Amino acid sequence: MEPIRRKALVEATIAEIGAQGTLDVTVAQIARRAGMSSALAHHYFGGKEQIFLAAMRHVMSVYSAEVRGALVMAHSPKARVEAIVRASFSRRNFRTETVAAWMNFYVLAQASAEARNLLTIYHRRLRSNLCHALRPVVGTKANLVAERIAVLIDGAYLRQSLGEGTPDSNAAVRQILGYLDLELPQGAE
Numbered sequence: 001m002e003p004i005r006r007k008a009l010v011e012a013t014i015a016e017i018g019a020q021g022t023l024d025v026t027v028a029q030i031a032r033r034a035g036m037s038s039a040l041a042h043h044y045f046g047g048k049e050q051i052f053l054a055a056m057r058h059v060m061s062v063y064s065a066e067v068r069g070a071l072v073m074a075h076s077p078k079a080r081v082e083a084i085v086r087a088s089f090s091r092r093n094f095r096t097e098t099v100a101a102w103m104n105f106y107v108l109a110q111a112s113a114e115a116r117n118l119l120t121i122y123h124r125r126l127r128s129n130l131c132h133a134l135r136p137v138v139g140t141k142a143n144l145v146a147e148r149i150a151v152l153i154d155g156a157y158l159r160q161s162l163g164e165g166t167p168d169s170n171a172a173v174r175q176i177l178g179y180l181d182l183e184l185p186q187g188a189e
Helices: 002-020 027-034 038-045 050-073 077-088 096-109 113-159 169-183
Strands: none
Touching: 002 027, 002 038, 002 050, 002 096, 027 038, 027 050, 027 169, 038 050, 038 113, 050 077, 050 113, 077 113, 096 113, 113 169
């Protein structure tokens, strides 16, 4: 039962933060949404920060799996970048609850060393994947272009967190891939 309960608490954490739009939720609220007692939630995770970090590890794990799956199907450098961008805005990753969780995760990373380390790992992997894909087509500019794409991804999440309606994955992808086309040499694949 423990893995099932932990998963329920992780999903309830994402849903509760999405509903509230803030980390100012209690373990009791999360536990109630998961259909269990706050004592059980504390037993499994220890406290709110640990539950939230577990939720973000889950979010990152889902994202990572989607990126890996998309990269398997990508057969050119440009297609690899597109796969990473599209995975960033998939239905599972770019929904109201997940966007709220990401924004609150950035806030938590300002005060929590563990959250900051987890965020650093995410940023490094994203940049590394983008640089690997970009290097064959933009050469020494790969780091700069990768950083800009990463910033554009974060920016799309930030804008969405401001409550600009239902997340529009297609618009976000178009914006970022439009920038990519400006950086790639004519006819690059």
